[in-house]
Amino acid sequence: MPGRHSLKKTPFHEEVAALCQSYIWRRWAGYAVPGQYTFTYEPEYHALRSAVGLIDVSPLYTYLINGRDAVRFLNRVLAREVSDCGVGQVQYTVWCDEEGHVLEDGTLARLAPERFRLAAAEPNLRWLEDNAPGFAVTIKDERETMGALAVQGPLARELMQEVAGATVAALGYYRLTAAEISGREVTISRTGYTGDLGYEIWVSREDAKAVWQAVYRAGQRYGLLPAGMVALDMARIEAGLIMAGVDYTPANLALIPAQKSTPYELGLGRLVDLDKNGYFVGREALARHRNNPAWQLVGIEIAWDSLEEAYSRVGLPAQVPHMPWRRSTPLYTPGGREAGYATSGCFSPLLKRYVALATVLAPYGAKGTALEMEITVEHMRRRAAAQVVSLPFFDPARKRAKVTTDG
Amino acid sequence: MAERNAPAYDVIIVGGGHNGLVAAAYLARAGLAVLVLEKRPLLGGAAVTEELVPGFKYTVFSYVVSLLRPEIVRDLDLPRHGLHLLPLESTFTPLPDGDSLVRWGDPDLTFEEIARHSRRDAEAYGDYGRLMGRMAKAVKPILATMPTDIASVAPGQWWDLAQLGRHFLALPAEEKYALVKLMTMSSADFLDEWFETEPLKATMAASGIIGTYLGPRSPGTAYVLLHHYMGELDGVFRAWGFAKGGTGSVSEAIAGAARRFGAEIRTRAAVERVTVENGRATGVVLAGGEEISGRMVASSLDPRRTFLDLVEEKWLPSTLIEDVGRFRFQGSSAKVNLALDGLPSFRARPGAGPHLQGAISISPSLDYLERAYDDAKYGRFSRRPYMDIVIPSLIDPEMAPPGKHVMSIFVQYAPYHLAEGTWDEKRDALGNAVVGTLAEFAPGIEDLIVHRQVLTPLDIERITGLSEGNIFQGELSLEQLFFLRPAARWSRYRTPVQGYYQCGSGTHPGGGIMGASGRLGALTMLADVDGR
Numbered sequence: 011m012p013g014r015h016s017l018k019k020t021p022f023h024e025e026v027a028a029l030c031q032s033y034i035w036r037r038w039a040g041y042a043v044p045g046q047y048t049f050t051y052e053p054e055y056h057a058l059r060s061a062v063g064l065i066d067v068s069p070l071y072t073y074l075i076n077g078r079d080a081v082r083f084l085n086r087v088l089a090r091e092v093s094d095c096g097v098g099q100v101q102y103t104v105w106c107d108e109e110g111h112v113l114e115d116g117t118l119a120r121l122a123p124e125r126f127r128l129a130a131a132e133p134n135l136r137w138l139e140d141n142a143p144g145f146a147v148t149i150k151d152e153r154e155t156m157g158a159l160a161v162q163g164p165l166a167r168e169l170m171q172e173v174a175g176a177t178v179a180a181l182g183y184y185r186l187t188a189a190e191i192s193g194r195e196v197t198i199s200r201t202g203y204t205g206d207l208g209y210e211i212w213v214s215r216e217d218a219k220a221v222w223q224a225v226y227r228a229g230q231r232y233g234l235l236p237a238g239m240v241a242l243d244m245a246r247i248e249a250g251l252i253m254a255g256v257d258y259t260p261a262n263l264a265l266i267p268a269q270k271s272t273p274y275e276l277g278l279g280r281l282v283d284l285d286k287n288g289y290f291v292g293r294e295a296l297a298r299h300r301n302n303p304a305w306q307l308v309g310i311e312i313a314w315d316s317l318e319e320a321y322s323r324v325g326l327p328a329q330v331p332h333m334p335w336r337r338s339t340p341l342y343t344p345g346g347r348e349a350g351y352a353t354s355g356c357f358s359p360l361l362k363r364y365v366a367l368a369t370v371l372a373p374y375g376a377k378g379t380a381l382e383m384e385i386t387v388e389h390m391r392r393r394a395a396a397q398v399v400s401l402p403f404f405d406p407a408r409k410r411a412k413v414t415t416d417g
Numbered sequence: 418m419a420e421r422n423a424p425a426y427d428v429i430i431v432g433g434g435h436n437g438l439v440a441a442a443y444l445a446r447a448g449l450a451v452l453v454l455e456k457r458p459l460l461g462g463a464a465v466t467e468e469l470v471p472g473f474k475y476t477v478f479s480y481v482v483s484l485l486r487p488e489i490v491r492d493l494d495l496p497r498h499g500l501h502l503l504p505l506e507s508t509f510t511p512l513p514d515g516d517s518l519v520r521w522g523d524p525d526l527t528f529e530e531i532a533r534h535s536r537r538d539a540e541a542y543g544d545y546g547r548l549m550g551r552m553a554k555a556v557k558p559i560l561a562t563m564p565t566d567i568a569s570v571a572p573g574q575w576w577d578l579a580q581l582g583r584h585f586l587a588l589p590a591e592e593k594y595a596l597v598k599l600m601t602m603s604s605a606d607f608l609d610e611w612f613e614t615e616p617l618k619a620t621m622a623a624s625g626i627i628g629t630y631l632g633p634r635s636p637g638t639a640y641v642l643l644h645h646y647m648g649e650l651d652g653v654f655r656a657w658g659f660a661k662g663g664t665g666s667v668s669e670a671i672a673g674a675a676r677r678f679g680a681e682i683r684t685r686a687a688v689e690r691v692t693v694e695n696g697r698a699t700g701v702v703l704a705g706g707e708e709i710s711g712r713m714v715a716s717s718l719d720p721r722r723t724f725l726d727l728v729e730e731k732w733l734p735s736t737l738i739e740d741v742g743r744f745r746f747q748g749s750s751a752k753v754n755l756a757l758d759g760l761p762s763f764r765a766r767p768g769a770g771p772h773l774q775g776a777i778s779i780s781p782s783l784d785y786l787e788r789a790y791d792d793a794k795y796g797r798f799s800r801r802p803y804m805d806i807v808i809p810s811l812i813d814p815e816m817a818p819p820g821k822h823v824m825s826i827f828v829q830y831a832p833y834h835l836a837e838g839t840w841d842e843k844r845d846a847l848g849n850a851v852v853g854t855l856a857e858f859a860p861g862i863e864d865l866i867v868h869r870q871v872l873t874p875l876d877i878e879r880i881t882g883l884s885e886g887n888i889f890q891g892e893l894s895l896e897q898l899f900f901l902r903p904a905a906r907w908s909r910y911r912t913p914v915q916g917y918y919q920c921g922s923g924t925h926p927g928g929g930i931m932g933a934s935g936r937l938g939a940l941t942m943l944a945d946v947d948g949r
Contacts, residue, residue, distance in 0.1 A: 014526075014529070014530075015519075015521065015526060015770070015771050015772070016526075017525065017526075018529060037525060039525070040525035040526070040528055040529050133528075133536075133539070133540045134540075135536050135537060135540055136536075136537045136540040136541055137540075139537060151536050262544060263543075263547070265547065265550070265551065267589065
């Protein structure tokens with residue numbers, strides 16, 4: 011049984027490939043996924059914000075943690091208090107190394123009192139197992155056996171009501187439930203990476219195709235479009251959601267200490283519970299880091315007027331990036347001092363603002379701080395005025411809105 | 418106004434292997450009159466390509482290039498002289514049960530492939546690679562500088578040593594610990610701390626024992642893991658490559674550069690001894706009796722030949738003679754080259770495929786390697802040896818006629834000193850053991866063989882002059898590295914004989930087609946010329 015010499019295919023690959031007319035594929039953690047399905051990505055982005063988009067997110071790493079000591083174990087490895095997460099709830103969480111540097115952020119779903127699912131962007135099995143001795147838990151890497159779909163957008167609830175029933179449609183924000191789609195067992199959570207109203211569906215590999223087809227077909231009445239990585243990237247930037255390996259370097263991947271971050275520097279300090287009972291990995295160091303973050307992750311908005319001015323000097327109208335970007339870009343104070351760097355950005359078609367996620371020296375982290383971002387205008391380096399603004403850039407009420415059922 | 422006794426050359430270099438040629442190129446580039454003397458009809462020493470069967474080109478001895486210093490490629494403009502390094506992107510380890518492990522050039526593919534065997538190992542592999550990358554970087558300043566003699570009282574050397582000490586102390590704690598572990602542990606123990614997959618550990622451990630007379634469980638072998646990991650430190654880490662045209666083309670390119678700078682190169686010119694007057698080298702005498710005078714002489718031969726064969730004992734301190742006498746060579750490897758009528762098919766991955774375009778490693782488990790070593794410990798060749806195989810014709814189609822192939826098989830262990838019999842009697846038996854073992858993984862390969870060349874350590878010694886057939890001019894074990902290579906106090910390319918220098922792999926930093934010894938030797942000579 012020789013291994014492959016190709017990228018892996020997600021459980022939805024057959025359906026996805028048939029729809030990927032652009033032939034623009036990206037790789038995500040060893041899998042091939044569409045960058046965009048059609049020749050322009052804008053319709054996919056707008057579907058996420060005005061109708062509903064369907065995204066294959068199977069390349070996420072998911073671990074099923076099961077056993078008598080599940081809560082104790084997870085409280086050891088995660089910085090947030092796990093018992094706050096009730097059955098049927100999902101918790102955004104963070105985990106750190108012994109020095110209090112962030113390994114990753116991710117979500118923890120409590121499926122049953124002693125049964126959890128941890129979802130992350132990077133592999134974490136070895137780290138979890140290394141921390142498990144002495145705990146009555148089993149850790150199962152589910153990546154090979156599960157598929158995951160994100161159904162995101164303002165019409166996602168109507169669609170889920172149709173395919174999965176009223177219970178699912180009534181789910182509160184960051185809640186989950188077991189359900190059925192087309193007679194197949196699934197787990198559905200009201201979560202997502204778009205900052206919009208949305209759901210994520212977890213399904214076994216065998217049932218994946220049937221579930222995709224059910225959602226995709228029913229979705230046609232709601233303007234559903236399959237959405238690729240480009241549209242997702244735009245949505246998550248607008249939502250101010252950071253990405254491991256893009257907006258920060260996981261501590262285990264850092265080549266030099268300066269590349270590591272503490273949760274307080276990434277705006278994840280609220281997730282760290284220094285008061286919880288007992289030891290957890292990084293606790294001592296985190297207590298030290300709490301009061302002196304050197305950096306701060308912020309949102310910045312690049313001033314349109316400034317862009318316009320820079321371009322008009324060479325006789326061009328203002329230009330903005332036509333695709334979301336991920337490239338460390340220097341930031342300065344108006345006085346020309348180094349202030350930090352932007353890590354990912356896009357021009358938001360909805361907000362009509364050029365926005366970016368950035369890491370700045372703590373003194374420059376306050377809302378309203380004036381900065382400058384390096385841009386290239388006709389092959390020359392220029393600086394455009396920018397300002398620290400609050401995150402998320404886009405936060406519709408529907409994202410976390412409660413549902414009133416009509417009985 | 419020619420002086421009557423004006424030497425014919427500024428520098429005479431003994432040996433036209435890659436280090437001798439590198440030294441010649443640097444010296445000629447600096448404007449010196451340089452003569453290289455090579456005993457064989459072709460240049461390159463152990464880096465030669467030969468067409469023994471029409472159309473089939475063998476990379477006779479050395480077969481891959483990883484450590485060739487990029488500054489040498491740049492300084493000597495080697496691509497202009499024909500050097501083209503092609504990547505060896507994968508390592509394929511077939512297993513007896515029909516499964517296999519392939520480490521591909523792509524991290525995602527490698528991750529998934531290792532994950533088939535162990536998900537933990539797949540995750541550990543990235544961390545291991547990052548640590549080794551950091552360690553290689555940490556060790557790089559040591560490699561790039563002249564070896565420091567820790568017992569020296571010369572202020573300059575103290576300064577160097579202090580710098581190295583500071584460098585070590587400045588390393589992050591994790592790297593300090595890892596460095597100590599790498600310096601003291603066996604490669605098997607070191608890898609056991611990281612991985613559980615046998616073929617992964619064994620294939621990685623193999624690079625810690627390659628060319629040594631040590632097993633994967635011998636202490637100290639972990640360091641050699643790093644030595645080989647350093648590959649191309651200044652570009653892509655661990656970039657093993659194959660030189661288009663075989664390793665002989667590396668030698669040819671360096672010779673081309675040396676000639677362009679004005680060096681003279683003579684083949685079929687075996688140096689019998691270095692002439693010394695009043696403690697100062699004055700030239701060489703060739704095997705036929707011809708005398709050639711030179712202001713300086715540099716030997717790129719191994720330390721035994723450099724000190725014990727080429728100069729009279731009376732010019733050397735007895736401690737050096739003793740140290741060199743004890744310097745361990747113990748060639749432990751053999752080379753088998755095959756001309757094949759077609760492509761072999763491996764049970765683990767039948768047919769052609771990208772897995773054959775990289776290295777093929779017969780190293781299914783640590784026990785397999787250690788058993789191969791057990792045979793060698795008692796003076797026998799391994800009945801089932803470790804083999805590092807490349808099919809050069811898949812990388813460079815000009816190495817064999819269309820549709821045909823050449824296979825280069827590095828074989829370990831084949832101890833120079835046999836407990837029973839001679840290598841002349843055992844050569845065929847070794848060849849049969851190699852083909853027989855290979856046939857367990859690639860059935861039918863016997864029927865594809867058009868021609869077979871078996872080079873025992875004795876053959877390697879006879880042809881290239883490498884003592885006891887050691888491919889590194891002396892083992893790359895810790896006690897024979899840095900300021901102890903080849904001997905205490907004489908690690909800085911100079912010798913007790915004035916004007917006589919060393920520039921072979923038997924000096925720091927050591928073997929592999931690295932060229933660093935040739936370059937550093939030449940720079941030392943140039944410094945001495947300037948200082949005079």
